Amino acid sequence: MSSIRWYKYSSPQTFYPLAGRLAPWFGVTAALVALYGLYISFFLAPTDFQQGEAYRIIFIHVPAAWLSMFLYLIMAAWAAIGLAWHTRLSSMMALAIAPTGAVMTFIALWTGALWGKPMWGAWWVWDARLTSELILLFLYLGFMFLHAAIDDPRRADRAAAVIAIVGAINVPIIYFSVKWWNTLHQGASVSLTKSPTMASTMLWGMLIMSVAFWLYSIAAVLTRVRSVILERERNADWVRQLGENA
Amino acid sequence: MTPPGLLDCMKTVIARDVRIALRRRADVMTSLIFFVIVVSLFPLGIGADPVLLRTLGPGVVWVAALLACMLALGRLFANDHADGTLEQLILSPQPLSLLVLAKTIAHWLTTGLPLVVIAPLLGLQFNLDADALLVLIASLLLGTPTLSLIGAIGAALTLGLRGGGALLALLILPLYIPVLIFGAGAVEATAAALGATAHLSILGALLLCTLVFAPWATALALKIATE
Amino acid sequence: MNWESVSAFINMGGYGTYVWGSFGVTAACFAFELLALRARRRQIISALKAGD
Numbered sequence A: 001m002s003s004i005r006w007y008k009y010s011s012p013q014t015f016y017p018l019a020g021r022l023a024p025w026f027g028v029t030a031a032l033v034a035l036y037g038l039y040i041s042f043f044l045a046p047t048d049f050q051q052g053e054a055y056r057i058i059f060i061h062v063p064a065a066w067l068s069m070f071l072y073l074i075m076a077a078w079a080a081i082g083l084a085w086h087t088r089l090s091s092m093m094a095l096a097i098a099p100t101g102a103v104m105t106f107i108a109l110w111t112g113a114l115w116g117k118p119m120w121g122a123w124w125v126w127d128a129r130l131t132s133e134l135i136l137l138f139l140y141l142g143f144m145f146l147h148a149a150i151d152d153p154r155r156a157d158r159a160a161a162v163i164a165i166v167g168a169i170n171v172p173i174i175y176f177s178v179k180w181w182n183t184l185h186q187g188a189s190v191s192l193t194k195s196p197t198m199a200s201t202m203l204w205g206m207l208i209m210s211v212a213f214w215l216y217s218i219a220a221v222l223t224r225v226r227s228v229i230l231e232r233e234r235n236a237d238w239v240r241q242l243g244e245n246a
Numbered sequence B: 001m002t003p004p005g006l007l008d009c010m011k012t013v014i015a016r017d018v019r020i021a022l023r024r025r026a027d028v029m030t031s032l033i034f035f036v037i038v039v040s041l042f043p044l045g046i047g048a049d050p051v052l053l054r055t056l057g058p059g060v061v062w063v064a065a066l067l068a069c070m071l072a073l074g075r076l077f078a079n080d081h082a083d084g085t086l087e088q089l090i091l092s093p094q095p096l097s098l099l100v101l102a103k104t105i106a107h108w109l110t111t112g113l114p115l116v117v118i119a120p121l122l123g124l125q126f127n128l129d130a131d132a133l134l135v136l137i138a139s140l141l142l143g144t145p146t147l148s149l150i151g152a153i154g155a156a157l158t159l160g161l162r163g164g165g166a167l168l169a170l171l172i173l174p175l176y177i178p179v180l181i182f183g184a185g186a187v188e189a190t191a192a193a194l195g196a197t198a199h200l201s202i203l204g205a206l207l208l209c210t211l212v213f214a215p216w217a218t219a220l221a222l223k224i225a226t227e
Numbered sequence C: 001m002n003w004e005s006v007s008a009f010i011n012m013g014g015y016g017t018y019v020w021g022s023f024g025v026t027a028a029c030f031a032f033e034l035l036a037l038r039a040r041r042r043q044i045i046s047a048l049k050a051g052d
Helices: A003-008 A012-044 A053-085 A088-120 A128-149 A153-184 A200-232 A237-245 B006-023 B025-046 B050-072 B074-083 B085-091 B096-110 B112-125 B130-157 B164-191 B197-226 C006-014 C016-051
Strands: none
Touching (some): A012 A053, A053 A088, A053 A128, A053 C006, A053 C016, A088 A128, A153 B130, A153 B164, A200 C016, A237 C016, B025 B050, B050 B164, B074 B085, B074 B096, B074 B130, B074 B164, B085 B197, B096 B112, B096 B130, B096 B197, B112 B130, B130 B197, C006 C016
């Protein structure tokens, strides 16, 4: 494939229909993989010796946490590309990723709390990973709110890109600091992430569910970016024609 | 006439900003008084048990310092933006990141440094002993410049925005967390008779990294905000 | 199979609230997101139709 064909899709106008064709495929595949993943979670994975059935929450908690971090990096990457090369579509992609990333972070926090309560008796233990997830949620919200607070779309894109990049660089620093802090303040000597010796089925289940979440995220982001494109490019001829023909 | 050198420009910027801040003493005093008030609120909210206060002291003083720094960030660029000076700085041939560094230094001299001076007195209110107080000063001395540098990025990004203060807090406070952890941690480690060297070293490292990276990011943010 | 009966499945060894609370809220989050996506698209499309 020559590079010219790929460049064609860096314009919102050509990417819009492509995203429209791809999104449903990702969505359906996500649903199928999720069904398989749920089957593993409930019917193949054995009962855990120490944690009973509650450990099954891991099949959502870990994939959501992985996705929340992965999506943030991808979002920051798109934002950085938009900042460096002034490509509008890249910034739109970053904007489209943020809400899905925030949802994943919320799910990770919620399931983390619901896992912690039966296991260690508290809805919130200041575990290093959970605390870092909370901070990650703040980073997502900061990106979204900064973008929303600026009226001029180009300034909004670029300012939000700066905070996304600064956040991305800080994530390892924040994680390391929180880990240090957590080992010092051994109030609850627990770790939600110190897993029991994992049966390979459990790992397989987590992997499959992660793939399902990943496919879902792609579908959601592609769908959202279509709306973002229409909103941003509403004065372009091709968008007006869409409005007339639709 | 030889054009002014970079160092001269930076010195001029620092001197100007400090002079302006000293003229508007109310601005400077406000964040200092805020610092004192916030620290005093905690015993009122938690109780005056000396042992409890000694445990909480480092964290409380550090959080209050963080908030006071953040409060003062508004005036870092806003006043210059309003009267057009900022645009002149951006347009000048000197590298903007170094001019930004100069402004941040001036800001720290009038905001962070007073906090460092007052903090030991507040530490006494929490029954911290002499060793802990010394480490408190050291940690704040290393930490508050970092807070100013990181905060400058946020101040530049939110320049002129409505709801600026709260938005600035949302953007900046997560980035402040490592400094808080190692700053308060240093004092707590001293109080527990473990060494604070590791904490202070990390604070120093954070300061150096921020010194290199933050002014450049702030300059970029300023250009984005004003074009 | 892991489960002796449907009620054992729902009960999850006593942890039913937590497990189903997790899976349920997750499903609700995704449903909410999808509905929000649909609403956003509808809004922009109708704005475009009205505007022209």
